Amino acid sequence: MRSTHGCGSNRGVPEQIQNGEPPVASDAPLLDVVGLKTHFFTFGGVVKAVDGVSLSVRRGETLGVVGESGCGKSVTALSVIGLVPNPPGRIVAGRIDFEGRGDVLGVSAEAMREIRGNEISMIFQEPMTSLNPVFRVGTQIAEAIRLHRQVSKKEAMERAIERLGLVGIPSPMARARDYPHQLSGGMRQRVMIAMAVACQPKLLLADEPTTALDVTVQAQILDLMNRMKEASGAAIMLITHDMGVIAEMCQRVSVMYAGVVVEHTDVRTLFANPLHPYTVGLLDSIPRGRSKASGQLKTIPGIVPNLLHLPKGCRFQDRCSQVHAACRESEPPLAAVCDGGDGGHLVRCWLHVSPSETPARP
Amino acid sequence: MPISIRESGTADGIPVSPGRQDVSDRAIPAIDDDAAAVDMFTPTQSVAARFRRNKLSIFGAVIVAVAVAAALFAPWLSPLDPDAVDARSRLAPIGTEGHLLGSDELGRDILSRLIWGARVTLLVSLSATAIALIVGTFLGLIGGYFLGWLDSVIMRLIDVLMAFPYFLLALTVIAVLGPGLLNGMIAVALVNIPFFTRIVRGVTLSIRESDYVMAARGIGASNTRILVRHVLLNCVSTVIVAGTLNIGWMITAAAALSFLGLGVQPPTSDWGTMLSSGRQFLSAAPHVATLPGLAIFITVLGFNLLGDGLRDALDPRLRE
Amino acid sequence: MWQYLFKRLLHTIPVLFGVSVLVFGMLHLAPGDPAQILLGPEATADSIAQVREDLGLDKPLVVQYATWMSKMARGDFGRSIVLGREVFPEIWARFKATAILTVTSLIIAVMLGVSAGIVSAVRQYSLFDSIAMLVALAGVSMPLFFTGIVAILAFAMKLRWLPSAGMYSPAGGDLWDLLRHLVLPALTLGTVSAAILARMTRSAMLEIIRQDYVRTARAKGLNERSVIYIHALRNASITIVTVLGMQIGYLLGGSVITEAVFSWPGIGQMMVRAIQARDYPMVQGGVFFVAAMFVFINLLVDVLYAYLDPRIRYR
Numbered sequence: 001m002r003s004t005h006g007c008g009s010n011r012g013v014p015e016q017i018q019n020g021e022p023p024v025a026s027d028a029p030l031l032d033v034v035g036l037k038t039h040f041f042t043f044g045g046v047v048k049a050v051d052g053v054s055l056s057v058r059r060g061e062t063l064g065v066v067g068e069s070g071c072g073k074s075v076t077a078l079s080v081i082g083l084v085p086n087p088p089g090r091i092v093a094g095r096i097d098f099e100g101r102g103d104v105l106g107v108s109a110e111a112m113r114e115i116r117g118n119e120i121s122m123i124f125q126e127p128m129t130s131l132n133p134v135f136r137v138g139t140q141i142a143e144a145i146r147l148h149r150q151v152s153k154k155e156a157m158e159r160a161i162e163r164l165g166l167v168g169i170p171s172p173m174a175r176a177r178d179y180p181h182q183l184s185g186g187m188r189q190r191v192m193i194a195m196a197v198a199c200q201p202k203l204l205l206a207d208e209p210t211t212a213l214d215v216t217v218q219a220q221i222l223d224l225m226n227r228m229k230e231a232s233g234a235a236i237m238l239i240t241h242d243m244g245v246i247a248e249m250c251q252r253v254s255v256m257y258a259g260v261v262v263e264h265t266d267v268r269t270l271f272a273n274p275l276h277p278y279t280v281g282l283l284d285s286i287p288r289g290r291s292k293a294s295g296q297l298k299t300i301p302g303i304v305p306n307l308l309h310l311p312k313g314c315r316f317q318d319r320c321s322q323v324h325a326a327c328r329e330s331e332p333p334l335a336a337v338c339d340g341g342d343g344g345h346l347v348r349c350w351l352h353v354s355p356s357e358t359p360a361r362p
Numbered sequence: 363m364p365i366s367i368r369e370s371g372t373a374d375g376i377p378v379s380p381g382r383q384d385v386s387d388r389a390i391p392a393i394d395d396d397a398a399a400v401d402m403f404t405p406t407q408s409v410a411a412r413f414r415r416n417k418l419s420i421f422g423a424v425i426v427a428v429a430v431a432a433a434l435f436a437p438w439l440s441p442l443d444p445d446a447v448d449a450r451s452r453l454a455p456i457g458t459e460g461h462l463l464g465s466d467e468l469g470r471d472i473l474s475r476l477i478w479g480a481r482v483t484l485l486v487s488l489s490a491t492a493i494a495l496i497v498g499t500f501l502g503l504i505g506g507y508f509l510g511w512l513d514s515v516i517m518r519l520i521d522v523l524m525a526f527p528y529f530l531l532a533l534t535v536i537a538v539l540g541p542g543l544l545n546g547m548i549a550v551a552l553v554n555i556p557f558f559t560r561i562v563r564g565v566t567l568s569i570r571e572s573d574y575v576m577a578a579r580g581i582g583a584s585n586t587r588i589l590v591r592h593v594l595l596n597c598v599s600t601v602i603v604a605g606t607l608n609i610g611w612m613i614t615a616a617a618a619l620s621f622l623g624l625g626v627q628p629p630t631s632d633w634g635t636m637l638s639s640g641r642q643f644l645s646a647a648p649h650v651a652t653l654p655g656l657a658i659f660i661t662v663l664g665f666n667l668l669g670d671g672l673r674d675a676l677d678p679r680l681r682e
Numbered sequence: 683m684w685q686y687l688f689k690r691l692l693h694t695i696p697v698l699f700g701v702s703v704l705v706f707g708m709l710h711l712a713p714g715d716p717a718q719i720l721l722g723p724e725a726t727a728d729s730i731a732q733v734r735e736d737l738g739l740d741k742p743l744v745v746q747y748a749t750w751m752s753k754m755a756r757g758d759f760g761r762s763i764v765l766g767r768e769v770f771p772e773i774w775a776r777f778k779a780t781a782i783l784t785v786t787s788l789i790i791a792v793m794l795g796v797s798a799g800i801v802s803a804v805r806q807y808s809l810f811d812s813i814a815m816l817v818a819l820a821g822v823s824m825p826l827f828f829t830g831i832v833a834i835l836a837f838a839m840k841l842r843w844l845p846s847a848g849m850y851s852p853a854g855g856d857l858w859d860l861l862r863h864l865v866l867p868a869l870t871l872g873t874v875s876a877a878i879l880a881r882m883t884r885s886a887m888l889e890i891i892r893q894d895y896v897r898t899a900r901a902k903g904l905n906e907r908s909v910i911y912i913h914a915l916r917n918a919s920i921t922i923v924t925v926l927g928m929q930i931g932y933l934l935g936g937s938v939i940t941e942a943v944f945s946w947p948g949i950g951q952m953m954v955r956a957i958q959a960r961d962y963p964m965v966q967g968g969v970f971f972v973a974a975m976f977v978f979i980n981l982l983v984d985v986l987y988a989y990l991d992p993r994i995r996y997r
Contacts (some may be wrong), residue, residue, distance in 0.1 A: 069849040083900055117903035124901075134916050134992055144902040179992040195902065521693075522700030525980075529935030534705075535963045537957045538712045586902050614825040618939050621827045622954050638826060644831065645839050652835070655828030663823040670819075 003253040026101060029056035030235050031039075031080065031203055036094035038072075038079045041087065045308045049075040049089070052258035054334065057203060059236055061299050062229065062236040064250035064267070066243065066282070070304050072259040073239045077205040080237070081122050082112045099202065103108040118148040121196035122205040126212050127188035131180040137191050138164070138176025144198045166169060200232050207239045221250055248269065255279050258305055261334055275347045277320045277338060301311035312348065326350045332334040419671020425664025432480040442471040445629065453647040454539040466636070466650050467643055476657050477579060482632035483658070486547045486625075487612040493551035494612075495605050498558025503593060505559070506566030507585070520556045529554060531678075533613055536624045546625035550615045554608060561604050564596045607669035610662040617658050633658050683988050685994045690984045698977055700752070705970045706747050709962050719962060720763060741762050754970065758961035764956070769967035773949060777971075779849055782860075782947030784933050786868040791875035791929065796922060798876070799883025804910055806888060814880065821877030830870040830943035837866060847945040867944040871936050875929045882992065886921040890914045911953070920991045927983035931976055 032358065038050040050072040057063045065073045078084045079091055082104075090119060095103040098120070104112070124130050132140060141160035145151065151159070157176070164172035167190040180188055191208060206225065210218035229236055238249055246253055246267065253270045255263040255278065263276040274280045282299035302319035311317055314327040326332075327350055335353040337345045347353060432439060441462070448469030456464045463473040504515040523531065535549035569575060575592055583591075619625030620634025628635070633654040640651030711717050718736045731738070738746060753760070759769035798818070802811040838846035845863050891895065891914055899913045900906075938950030945951070949968055956964035988994045 051946060084896065113903045113905060115903070119902060122901045123893060124898065128892055130898045132895040132899065132913055134920075134990075136992075137915075143904070147903050153709070179996055181993050192898070195898075342772065379893060518696060518700065521697050522704060525697050525701050525977050526969070527931040527933075527935035527976055528937055530969060530972055531935075533938065533953060534708065534965075534969050537960075537962075537969075538708050540713070540960075541958070598981060610823060617825055618827060622939070622942055624954070624957060634827075637831065641831065644835055648835050650832055652828075655825065655831060658825050659820075659823055659828055662825070666819060666823050 001164065006287075009196075028058075030059045030099060031057040031237070032095075032097035033076070034095050034097070036079055036096065037086055037092045038075050038089060039092050040089045047257050047307045048310070049307060050079060053256070053261055054095075055261060056236045056239050057256045058252075059235055060229070061231050061251045062249050063359075064238060064246040064253040065239045065256060066191070066241060066246055067256035068193065068241060068251060068304055070258075070307070071256045071258050072205050076256070077207055077237060078142060080203075081116055081120050081205055083116075083122070085142045087171070088164075093099055114148070116142050117201070118199045119201050120203045120205065121199075121201040122207065123189075123196045123209050125208040126215075127185050128190055128212070130192055131188055132360075133180055135179075136176065136180050137180060137183065141176075141191070141195045141198055144195050146198045149346060160194075160198065163198050167191070167194045168220075185213055186220065187329065189221055190215060190224065191337075193221070193228065197228055197232065197234070200234070202234055203238045204229075204234050204237070206236055208241070209238075210245065211240070211242070218245075225249070253280070258310065259307065260315065260348065261346075262316065262348045263346065264334070269345055273345075275345070275352050276349050277322055277351070278316050281319075307321055317330075322351060324350070326355070386467040395492075412431040416671070418667050419674075422664045422667025422669075422671060426668050427663065429480055429484060430662045432477045433484040434481075436478050436481050440472045440474040440477045441528075441556070443576045444470060444631075453643060456649050463648070463653055464649050466640060472478065472636075472650065472653055475631065476633070477653060479631060479636060479654065480627060480661075482543070482630060483613060483617060483634075483661075486543060486550070486616045486632070487609055489549045490551040490554070490616065491544055491605055491609050491613050493547070494554035494608075495558055495601065497551070497652060498555045499597065499601060501555070501564045502562025503597075506563035507570055507593060516559070517563075520559050524556045525554070529615065529618065532619060536619065537595060539622045541627060543625060543626045543630060546616055546619045549619065551610050553615065554612065557608060558601070558604065561600060563596050565600055566593050569593050569596050572588070603669060603673045606672055609665045610669070611663070613658060613662050650659065686965055686988050686994050690981060694977060698974065701977065702970065703747065703971045705966050705973070706750050708966055708969075710743070712962075719960065727796050759967035759970075762956075762961055762964045763958045764961045764964070767924055769963050772952065772964070773967055776947060776949045776952050778948060780937055780941070782864065783867055783871065783946055783948060784921075784937050786864055787871035787875065787933050787937075788926075788930065790868055790872035791879055792926070794872070795879025796879040796883045799917065800887055800910065800918075801878065803887030803891065811884075818877040818880045820872050823880075824874065824982070826870060826874065826939045827943050829873060830867070830940060833866045833870050834943070847980045849947055850881070855904060867940050867946055871933060871940045874936070875933060878924065878929065880890075882925045883918060883922055886918040887914060890917050893917075894938035895988060920987065923983060923987050923990060927980050930979055930983075934976060936973055942953075 002194050025058070033056065034054050036050050036053045037048070040047040042047055053076055055063065055065070055076075065076065067073050075084065075089070080096055084091060091105060094105070096105050098104045098115070104115070107115075131137065135143075138157055138160045141154070141163060142156035143332040145159050149156070161172045161176045164176055165356065169175050169187060169190055175183070175187075180191075183191065193209075204225075209225070210221050213221060223237075225236065226249065228234070236249075238245070240246060250267050253264065254261045254275065255270075257278050263274070263279045264269070270279065270285065274283055276299070282296075284298045285300065287297055300319055305311060305315060305318065311328070313329050314320070314323075314331055317323045317327045320327065330352045332348050332353050334346050334348040337347050337352050442460075446469075448465065448471075450469065451458065451461060451465050452467055452469045454465040454469075455459050456462070459474070461471050463471075463476065465471055466475070475661050501516050501520075505513040511553060524641040524667065526534065531553045534550055536545055540543040570593065578592060593663070616625060617632065617634035617637075621638045623635075624636065626635055628631045636654035637658075639653050640647075640654065643650050700729055707721065712719060716728070717730045717739055720733060738749060757770050759773065760780045761767065762769050765772065798814050802814045820928070835847045837844045844866055849863050850859055859903065887910075895911060896914055899940075904913075937946075937948060938953060940946065941950035942946045942954055949972060953963075953965060953968045956968065
């Protein structure tokens with residue numbers, strides 16, 4: 001893995017690498033989100049889409065953010081990259097620390113534009129509509145390059161073509177002159193990826209990048225993302241509702257529900273020992289193709305609470321099979337559970353956390 | 363006002379910089395799944411927008427009502443005989459005694475002429491609308507429903523009609539039939555038939571494939587029955603909105619023809635002819651020409667506002 | 683693209699045919715005897731009979747049409763009853779004036795309307811948006827002749843800044859003189875068009891700004907100005923061009939009225955006089971000319987549209 005710090009000095013290089021151990025994701029987080037609250041001020045009231053989310057992404061790792069639609073995972077990513085639609089959305093609290101450079105939320109609009117597409121990139125769910133139909137594909141990638149690098153148009157286009165090749169598009173020079181409607185969904189998503197990594201960002205936010213694609217293409221795209229990550233050492237925040245994708249791609253996982261993180265741990269522990277009832281439910285509802293149980297698919301009863309009228313206490317109380325009095329009283333904090341595993345195991349549940357616990361940060 | 367950031371409090375008490383206005387000035391965003399079912403505007407903006415829309419539509423309805431009332435009750439509302447010549451008070455300004463809105467070059471009372479003029483103007487426009495609506499709807503229905511050669515012929519005819527610039531076609535009809543009130547009405551109606559035909563045809567095309575039409579066919583309903591009960595009924599709201607929005611154009615076109623001397627002929631007068639004859643005295647007595655123009659403007663505005671309101675309420679499909 | 687254009691071309695031919703038939707039919711649809719109409723009310727029975735023979739008015743309609751059409755194709759639009767002169771040269775001479783007026787109005791309409799629409803969309807629900815849309819609504823509701831008269835009243839009579847009639851001053855003039863005469867009529871004719879364009883541009887932009895690809899553009903780090911004026915506008919231009927075709931039709935028709943109000947010596951003014959005088963050859967010639975031009979302009983607009991939209995240009 002590439003060291004991103006200056007050469008020669010050992011200062012700042014994590015212990016593991018100094019000791020010759022196999023390099024893992026560095027300890028100092030690349031992205032540190034603390035207490036993020038993003039609210040939408042609407043006619044019907046205030047929608048607290050993200051209501052106190054803390055998570056972090058380390059260098060070179062893939063953090064999975066999983067949850068149902070409406071749990072706030074997309075808005076979290078949009079908050080990080082500064083694309084929360086305003087009006088009606090606004091980040092009302094929290095800090096987002098990027099690369100130890102201080103709070104990105106306090107930064108000017110212009111400085112944020114420098115970061116966007118350059119150090120932090122995002123790819124979206126719908127490749128069919130995420131590319132501008134009236135510009136050629138190569139031009140759109142070259143535009144991203146020219147925004148952040150001092151190169152000529154010709155040079156930018158050459159780099160764009162090179163990027164197209166790197167993401168596995170055959171005959172990149174010809175394809176660069178194509179318009180989006182001439183490409184398939186999978187190809188378009190590759191183009192999106194090429195565009196997002198064109199300036200070699202340190203952090204890639206991927207919002208359900210494969211949900212809209214065919215299953216076979218999904219695997220290819222995920223594989224591509226992994227290869228790009230390894231080549232560049234970038235970190236990925238991968239948003240999905242698909243536990244299978246989590247298993248394949250991520251090192252650590254944050255489970256979100258109704259605007260907060262309810263569980264956070266490394267991926268093995270999550271699958272082996274899920275603690276929060278919601279996580280358990282998610283894992284249980286994965287259809288297993290074994291011949292064993294041919295009963296009904298398991299679901300989590302009920303629906304996501306109305307973000308305008310959250311219940312007092314734990315947000316999951318109305319759907320939880322193990323709900324009890326404390327749950328309706330106050331919301332549990334996200335606290336560490338002694339579990340081992342890398343980075344600890346955090347849960348937001350009165351079943352596993354005693355009232356005296358202090359909240360922890362992942 | 364949107365809730366102040368400071369008031370909402372934070373987990374660590376860390377305030378957020380208000381400089382975070384990156385995303386566009388006020389562009390309304392794509393609806394994110396995270397806030398799916400709610401209206402996405404600030405309270406003030408949304409309420410203001412709705413209120414404004416409703417208020418304007420009601421204002422429009424009021425105007426239309428006034429105009430229609432003037433037309434209907436002209437004999438009772440009009441203070442004087444609109445054709446009564448009064449040589450003593452020619453070109454009297456607004457506010458003259460006996461002539462609330464002044465008088466024209468022959469001493470005729472402008473207010474009375476405006477009220478009676480409403481009759482002619484609205485009669486011509488509304489009749490023309492009715493004709494265009496009926497003929498256009500009929501053509502659109504049969505063309506869109508039966509398709510085949512019938513539809514092709516109708517569409518070709520419509521295309522030919524639409525190949526003429528709007529007003530030019532009206533002039534052509536006048537050229538053929540000669541000037542006159544009735545001919546003006548026919549001209550304006552003819553020019554607007556394509557408008558209704560296309561709209562109704564579009565609705566018919568989409569409805570004819572729908573389930574309940576299939577079902578009706580399945581139980582052996584005759585074509586006429588299907589057409590009338592199912593298809594036509596569905597067109598009603600669309601047609602009403604389209605018609606109301608179109609009346610404004612009708613009024614303007616009819617008045618334009620009169621203005622050019624090709625529509626309503628003397629001694630009958632409508633707002634268009636009033637404007638035309640008042641033109642000569644523009645410097646001396648501008649109100650003679652401008653008042654009828656204002657009347658046309660306000661009436662058309664009223665119909666447009668009403669149409670907008672109806673469209674918002676009934677059929678968002680027609681949104682430009 | 684060629685496929686699309688070929689289809690459009692194929693579509694145009696029957697339309698032109700229909701137009702010509704309609705124009706030809708004018709004379710015969712009119713109440714009264716065609717020969718009598720052509721010669722006017724003072725004609726003697728002999729001259730009527732003569733004309734009937736000359737023009738072959740006894741022959742079947744189809745033959746008449748063929749003769750007439752072939753003459754038109756050669757530029758022989760017949761002879762004006764009133765003026766006694768050939769129709770086509772008359773039309774052509776006046777065409778320049780109408781063209782100047784119409785083109786200028788179009789430019790004004792596009793500049794005013796499109797920019798107002800863009801700003802309204804970007805600042806939706808702001809004060810500018812509310813005012814602009816109200817003004818647009820008012821603009822759409824104002825009849826041309828009223829706007830013209832108000833303009834004359836305000837700028838020509840009260841303020842005395844600009845002339846109120848004609849294309850040039852009686853003593854003849856230069857470009858500057860032309861421009862002074864052009865301002866009021868062009869503004870008058872352009873306002874309604876501008877209003878319509880403003881509304882259409884606004885709704886097109888509003889829809890586009892919501893699109894995913896606009897979000898992608900921002901995600902690249904593009905500044906807001908470029909997002910709107912390059913990414914969004916380029917997409918909106920497709921819709922705008924489509925609307926332009928309709929607007930040109932409106933302008934051509936509206937020029938008749940504007941020319942009447944401002945005594946602008948164009949085709950429209952000529953047409954009105956011809957209709958009043960029942961000068962059929964003149965009316966037929968004028969209508970055919972303008973309609974044919976409109977058809978071709980629409981074809982050009984189709985070409986432009988096909989060029990602008992890559993989804994059509996590259997199947």
